[in-house]
Amino acid sequence: MKRNELLIIIYTITVLLSVMYATQPIQPLLAKEFNVSVVKASSFTAVIMLFLAISPIIYGYILESVKTKTVLTVASITLFVTNLALSFSNTYEVFLTIRTIEAMIVPAILTACMTILANDKENTKVNMSIYVAATVFGGLVGRVFSGFIATEFGWRVVFFSLSLALLLGLYFIRKLSFEGDTQLAKPKLNDITNILKDKRFVVIYSLMFVIFFIFGGILNILPFRIKEQVPDITETQIGLLYLGYGVGIVVSLTIHKIIALFKTELPTVLAGIAIFFLATIGFFSSNALFLFSLVFLFCLGMFIIHTVATRIANSLKQNQKALTSGMYLSFYYFGGAIGSFAPSFVYANFGWNITMFLFISMLVGIFFFVFINRGLFKNFN
Secondary structure (H helix, E strand, C coil), X not given: CCHHHHHHHHHHHHHHHHXXXXXXXXXXXXXXXXXXXXXXXXXXXXXXXXXXXXXXHHHHHHHCCCEHHHHHHHHHHHHHHHHHHHCCCCCHHHHHHHHHHHHHHHHHHHHHHHHHHHXXXXXXXXXXXXXXXXXXXXXXXXXXXXXXXXXXXXHHHHHHHHHHHHHHHHHHHCCCCCCCECCCCCCCHHHHHHHHCCHHHHHHHHHHHHHHHHHHHHHHHHHHHHHHHCCCCCHHHHHHHHHHHHHHHHHHHCHHHHHHHCCCHHHHHHHHXXXXXXXXXXXXXXXXXXXXXXXXXXXXXXXXXXXXXHHHXXXXXXXXXXXXXXXXXXXXXXXXXXXXXXXXXXXXXXXXXXXXXXXXXXXXXXXXXXXXXXXXXXXXX
């Protein structure tokens, strides 16, 4: 793959993830703007997670075999229009409807980008690390800059600026030479049940459902918690809370060294859960500065677990890799979708501490579930 084409894909992924997570730091502002509850405001992120969860299962049947460049072009045009429309939205219902349309488009672009990167057979492993790093960087940029732009220019400019970024991306996409098909998998129910009969997959999929449920849940309601503690905090300052997300870039690019530290993959996963657990306990604090620093530790644990679990899930079965990785993403994003919505309901009705007790009890449960079943992975390295 030519260097300029790799840069185009990185840019596309970065803008796409910025679109996904731009609403997160400004959710308290949007809740106030549309006069809705914490739960309803949380749906702006949850709806995209939901479609990312179901896309590996249904997109193969909907899109069949489509030219990758066509997918990127049409989907990017749609996102450009929808983000422009978001900047003019005046009601919660209109805003959520447009976000739902975006949610349908996002998985198609991610799949197309992954197809182009995976097609470079000589550099597939390096490209996948770059893909993970680009998604993390996009999530970081989207959160931090949306907070800054909302504070300085208003929340509508956030989506207007994303539209401009997408328009520039369209210009770049025209320069791509890749003309292959997206070739999405079409899983059968029998194939799915056969994979789930292997308990190792049940362990990994359950782990990622729980971890991303907690990760998505805390990061989604954290802006409301901070606003509760520091009422005059700006959206820029809330956006800076997510700087810790950048740890994911370092983890994804240095995971070999981290695994070497713990000898094999599964002890690395358990260490990641332990770090994640310590960070989660720390969120009981009401000190805003401490919470800011805690996000770095929280993201470190999350991305160690996620990066290593991805490697395990993609290596357990030599055939049907597209299906096993697709199911991994489905469990992962279902956890994120429910985690971005359900905990906000608990928080709105029972408060922050009860919500944190929910997360901690889930973490203890999944740690022991993985630990008890560690013997299933003794031959895996």
